[in-house]
Amino acid sequence: MAHHDFHMPVSETQVRSLKVGDTVTLNGALFGIRDATQIHMFDRGRKTRFDLRGHAVLHTAPNVRQVPKSNEHPTGYASVCVGTTTSARMERFTRPLMQEYGVRIVIGKGGLGEDSLQAFQDLGGVYLAVIGGAAALETTWIEAIEEVDLEDLIPECLWRFAVKGFGPLLVTMDSHGGSAYAQVAKTAESRRAAALAAMGVKA
């Protein structure tokens, strides 16, 4: 289990070197993306002007404060609280994000499913887990909101954050078919009968 310090963007080789159980810290750019962002991008024909090739997307919709535009706040938004949302709702967007936009890393909580795991294998990608609900801490890893696209979808815009020391994040799905979530589901399934029997219930 190795630790990796990434300066974004990353190459396919870098991403394929990651294994479940490794940890990663990101530096540079990180893109915030959410349900509505991807519904508009993949179901309603909208495009983003951002170049996402080799980049990481974070499943988020931040709390922001509107401020006058300045060097510190070029978008007119200051971050109040940036956290992570449940990834599973966005399962069907993993492959198109990678295929059409070249995204290499998906960051979220709760994990993704089999289709995403297959996309990570086919195209070279990984899923990194943030501790969900630990947003006050996560916010301290965000330096600035650098750019925003699809702004009418606020708070579900496509955000470009500048990050420094974003992590450590745990690799929980890799490009070799490894998924910590699938392993845990298997464990739970193997313990189900005993859990029910302890309550006097037949499986």
Place this chain on the structure above:
Amino acid sequence: MSKLHVDIPAVEEAAKLLYIRALKVLPDDIKQGFRRLDAGEGDGTAKTILATMIENIAVAERTDNLLCQDTGIPIYNVTIGRDVEVDGVALKEAIRRGVERATREHPLRSSIVHPITRVNEQTSCGRFVPVINIDFDATPRTLRLEMIPKGSGSENGSFLRMFIPADGVDAIKRFVIDRVMEAGGKVCPPTIVGVGVGGTSDLCMHLAKIAATRPLGSTCADPEGAELEAMLSKAVNSLGIGPQGLGGDSTSFAVHVETAATHITMNPVAVNIQCHSARRATATFTPTGVEIGF
């Protein structure tokens, strides 16, 4: 004895304050719950995750920031005691204004959209939101306002099943175990699993919500429900799902059960899950003033 006259502007202020406070400071019973889980956790990754969550609680307080980005669906539970005089319509309007002001003035992310158009009014309000539940109890000259920002990741872990009498209590137990397995890491464990047993379909789900948002350490007033929740608490934590669904013993702080009588033909069960950011805040109005707590 004179009545308690509830001041409507004070309700608006309290509604605003409670929303912001609930998002920032966890109740002591939840903090204690984290310490208890951490002490009993045997898995290394799970212990690291619990430590990060505990650190986050401290960071939120130190930086005066939100615990979680999800501002949730605002729920207000109003409990009106005896000898209380209040304009109910004005009370509901004041709560709504408090929510709008918290959203605009803090500011908070408005997480509320129209269910069909998905338009966000940026006020954290909409049709029938904030959710306002009004009930009565016997406490003299007291009005209690409880605010719960219910996070969506765990609210999506809501399930209802109308079993039949022939399925028995076994079906209820199996249902809870299977839904906790299905929810896995998506509901941000460690969780409080709220279980409603009995009633009508809507009452059953409401009971599950009451159970999910009840303080840790409290027990079901119905001894049958209390026995069931103790049994289920042990069972869910034997599954190995763990914090964030990444393995370990700490799947849930507790399973809470609430019961209601039901029909001879019915055997309903509902599950409503509360994530580890189990946020609540209260304001208690009495003749001596307003007290803020959990």
